[in-house]
Amino acid sequence: MNDGDRVAGRAARTKRADARRNEETLLDAAAAIFVASGVEAPVRDIAAEAGVGTATIYRHFPTRADLIIAVYRHQVEACAEAGPALLASSATPHAALGQWIGLFVEFLVTKHGLAAVLQPDNAGFDALHAYFLDRLVPVCTQLLEAAAAAGEIRPDVDAYELMRGVGNLCIGADSDPRYDARRLVELLIAGLRRPH
Incomplete structure (x- = not known):
């Protein structure tokens, strides 16, 4: 050369x-x-x-749909990349899990209209949903396993179930000012701790 x-x-x-x-x-x-x-x-x-x-x-x-899908994928990537970084920089694995779930909640509650555009009848929905799960469930699993190995949380928490539960707590958070999904998710994550 x-x-x-x-x-x-x-x-x-x-x-x-x-x-x-x-x-x-x-x-x-x-x-x-x-x-x-x-x-x-x-x-x-x-x-x-x-x-x-x-x-x-x-x-x-x-097209606008191309941009919306690219933003969605970009935000999923940012959330996926944050998990290992938080695990490496946080005081404890439970703290890293809490911070990551906080980012996940922000992603869920600030999509403003992404969900409406990305409905199950949209041709690209299944592929995007699979991408979302493929990228984020392993990150959540890694955080849960680290916290369980450190003895901070119960060892029987499934990443998909936790993410689904967090997602369900976030439904409607952007349309009701009296509903604070973030607070409820914080209570959920605190509840994962093992009793001393």
């Missing part, structure tokens, strides 16, 4: 890394706008938040 090939390879990797960062910035901006204004927010608002032109958004995501 000559110097020209090495320079070209480095440039291509830098360009790919820049493109990934730009797409992440765009997806973060879209997520913020969706939380604030719902999924029907004008594309120009998303573009302004991301610091790009609307043509850039349409080049990456030709």
Whole structure:
């Protein structure tokens, strides 16, 4: 390999890394706008938040559904990646589990309209739901197993059941100001602790 090939390879990797960062910035901006204004927010608002032109958004995501699905997947990835990082940086595995479940709750209660767009009769729903489970259930399992191995929680907690329970507690949280799903989920996670 000559110097020209090495320079070209480095440039291509830098360009790919820049493109990934730009797409992440765009997806973060879209997520913020969706939380604030719902999924029907004008594309120009998303573009302004991301610091790009609307043509850039349409080049990456030709339809609103493409953008919504990409935001959903991006948020699932962020939640999945947070689990191991929290486990490595938290004082205890139970603390990491609590923090991760907090992120999971934020994901669930701030989707504003994603659920309406991603209904079971939508052709891509099954694939997205499978992706969601494939990415997040193993992370939750890892956190639960670490907390159980540390003797902090009961060893018989199933990740899917816990996530399903948390999801059920979050239903309606965005439409009733008197209902605090986060508080109930905190009580649920505290209840996993083993009695001393």
